[in-house]
Amino acid sequence: MSSLPEILFDVARNPFLAVGLPIGLGIASGFATGQASRSNWFKTMTPPPGNPPKEAFGPVWTVLYGLMGYASHLTVRAFDSAVTPGGTAQADQALQLYYAQLVLNLAWTPLFFGSKNKELALGNILALFGTVTTMTVKMHDLYTPFSTTWFLAPYCAWLGYATYLNAGYVFLNRDKK
Template sequence: MSPVPEILLDVCRNPFLAVGVPIGLGALSGIITGKTARSPWFTEMRAPAGNPPRQAFGPVWTVLYGLMGYASHLAVKSLDAAVTPNATASANKSLRLYWTQLGLNLLWTPLFFGAKQKELALVDMALLLGTVVSMTIEMHDLRTDFSTTWLLAPYCAWLGYASYLNAGYVWLNWNRRNV
């Protein structure tokens, strides 16, 4: 497998960029959400039980993006300190998973809210959840004193909940047009 591009490693090396880039990208993605979440397409759908108020999502995602960003910073520090080929490969793999999951994460909002494709968003969510669990397991084995595991555990839990919500919207609104 190819190593993570140096520019992406440099983002993770700087703790402010490591935290700020996912928060900033998430905020941009949230602009799509804000408009469509208030539209009739979304407000008239049946919501699954336990659906939180719309205002909860911004603060929750800001924290989660910050935690995942800092976990990437710890992972790149582990990569830079690696002295064996296995440690280097493991850190590289965890960082490839990090950037992959961030892309999948940022794709979900345009799929669900932008394109109004709840089913495709659910497929993306399943891929995202699997990637994040794999990333968490991979980062757990890095030399970070399990800090990455604690940083990523809330993200894993929230994605499980978000998967339930996405699946609920698909199930409860199966025959609803996407316009």
């Protein structure tokens, strides 16, 4: 038995919903980010070296959200087909981490851009990175037709880069609130 509501399993069981949910939520978050990235507050900050053009974020995040959504679908399939209580528990924990990281992921934009709190956003992305890393390890050990690691490795790499960018904005703009 899982501590997650059954509806979250049902979303992940449907590959279109599993992929569509994070993409849809990411698009909604992207609209807020797009507006905020044009604000005077953001434009006047010094970006860290290697900061990509803002047009890169939408396509990259769309692909990453789709990949993470499909990994959740593979995970719920592993949950449904698990033959041992340990396999069920592992998949359940991975799905709990999946939904937790999705919440942390979607909280970053309001923290960084909405409240203009670069430091709190950095704490959030560090927690997100730890959650995603743990989730990836748990999903990697599941019996799935494709290794979820292939779907989550780009996300882990991008989060490392995004964490660097967030830290760079904190460090280079300590004097700007």
